[in-house]
Amino acid sequence: MHKHHPLPHDVVIAGAGPVGLMLACELRLAGCSVLVLEQAADPHSPLKRLPFGMRGLSAPSIEAFYRRGMLDDIAARQHAKDGSGSSASNGAHWMQQPRRPAGHFAGIQFFHDDLDTSKWLFRLPSPAGTSMAVEMEALESALAARATAMGVEIRRGLSVDAFEQSDDGVTVRTGDATFHGRWLVGCDGGRSMVRKAGGFEFVGTDPEFTGYSVEVEISDPDKLRTGRHYTPTGMYTYARPGTIAMVEFDGSAFHRTRPITREHVQAVLRRVSGTDVTLTALRLATTWTDRACQATDYRKGRVLLAGDAAHIHSPLGGQGSISGLATR
Ligand SMILES: Cc1cc2nc3c(=O)[nH]c(=O)nc-3n(C[C@H](O)[C@H](O)[C@H](O)COP(=O)(O)OP(=O)(O)OC[C@H]3O[C@@H](n4cnc5c(N)ncnc54)[C@H](O)[C@@H]3O)c2cc1C
Structure with missing residues (x-):
């Protein structure tokens, strides 16, 4: 039977991600x-935890x-998840380097001792730091707790x-x-149903690679070789x-077209690393691309993105979460 919830909210938001x-x-x-x-019925996922759920936040976020x-609560x-009292960033493999990483652009690493923040003219005065790494799960749980405490109704397991x-x-x-809402905002991620059904144009550049994040034996x-290597x-x-x-420069031919198997990951790793390394198990895997697109409108009538x-x-091109938090 169809269930109606007649009382309108001012705003209905599709998607309980960070944005x-x-x-x-x-x-x-x-x-x-x-x-x-x-x-998603369950806000927890191994892909939201270390090592692949780690998100570097930039200064504005x-x-x-x-x-x-909120900063203390997020930290x-x-x-609490680390169980060590130390920063989560210590657990991320890309942070385990002698110099303290501050971020990267297009995979080119830069370090805290490279930065002169006195040249950042548009920073508001604050004691907050300029870089921080946090797991998606910790970030989302802090935001969800705050939203609930403020009276936001969050319903999980309901796909718009x-x-x-x-x-x-x-x-x-x-x-x-x-x-019913007076407004609908699509915060439903890169493959947004709201964007597609709302007829928003999404323009940009085609992907050049398939990126893989995997846990293997x-x-x-x-x-x-451990560390980051360009081949x-x-x-x-x-x-x-x-x-x-x-990443493999396959024009994104693999991404979301076939199941990710141990055999496939091994073949890609052999091509990319130039070795004959052998994988005995694939424990966790996800793929991503460098497709870069933007909606030409962020609002059509009462529907926004x-x-x-x-x-x-591309995740190698900068912090997506902060771009999203900035458009809120
Ligand atoms: C490998 C990788 C590394 C990254 N590293 C960083 C980083 O270091 N720093 C950084 O800032 N960003 C990083 N990003 C990008 C960052 O994760 C995203 O920019 C950010 O999660 C976007 O937040 P969002 O809330 O807009 O969307 P999402 O996080 O995608 O959340 C969308 C939510 O909407 C839900 N949803 C989808 N469809 C529907 C529907 N029809 N109805 C209801 N709900 C729906 C989804 O389940 C999800 O919970 C990375 C991304 C990847 C892939």
Whole structure:
């Protein structure tokens, strides 16, 4: 039976990622009633934890969290997950280097001792630092806790699959349930259903590679060098015992077209590393690309886009979360 939820919210948000949750908090501060609909029933996922769920936050997002009084909570949740009282960044393989990494651009690493922050003229005065690494799970749990405490309704396990807008509102459908809002914001990620169904144009450049983040077991690990390596066919980073991130310039032919198997990952790793390394097990795997696109409009009538729904770029090109938090 179709369930109607007749009471309209001021804003319905599709997606409880970092951008949807941050936007929900900002709208509550402005006095709006907010409903967040999230397709995943469970907010936890191994891909949101170390090593692949690590997200480097840049200075403006750290400052935004500081100004909202959230920075300590985010850091505390991360420390509780570490169980060590140390920064999560210590656990990320790309942070385990003698010099303190500050970030990268297009895979080119730079370090804290390279930075002269006195030249950053547009920073607001604050004691917040300029770089921080946090797991997606810790970031989302801090934002969800704050949103809930502020009166945001978050419903999980509900995928927005259709909507219609009229002059004074938007009707949103998730399976057999219907919700009403004065506005709908698509914060539903790079493959946004709201963007596609809303007819938003998404323009940019085609991908050149498939990127892989994998956890594997290796029978002959000495054949790989630890750290980050650029090769004639791509790039790989390796941390023992079995954490690998790599890119292969295949024009993104593989990404989301076939299941990711041990045999395939081994073949790619052999091509990229120029070795005959052997993988005995594939424990965790995901792929990504360097496709770079932006919606030509962020609003059509009462439907808006924010975060990866509105713009995507290569994870090797800069911090996507901050671009998203900045468009909220
Ligand atoms: C390998 C990799 C490394 C990265 N590293 C960094 C980094 O170091 N720093 C950084 O800032 N960024 C990084 N990013 C990018 C960053 O993760 C994204 O920019 C950020 O997560 C975008 O947030 P979002 O809330 O817009 O979207 P998402 O995080 O994608 O969240 C979207 C949410 O919407 C939900 N959803 C999807 N469809 C629907 C639907 N139909 N109905 C309801 N809910 C739906 C999803 O389940 C999800 O919870 C990286 C990305 C990748 C792939």
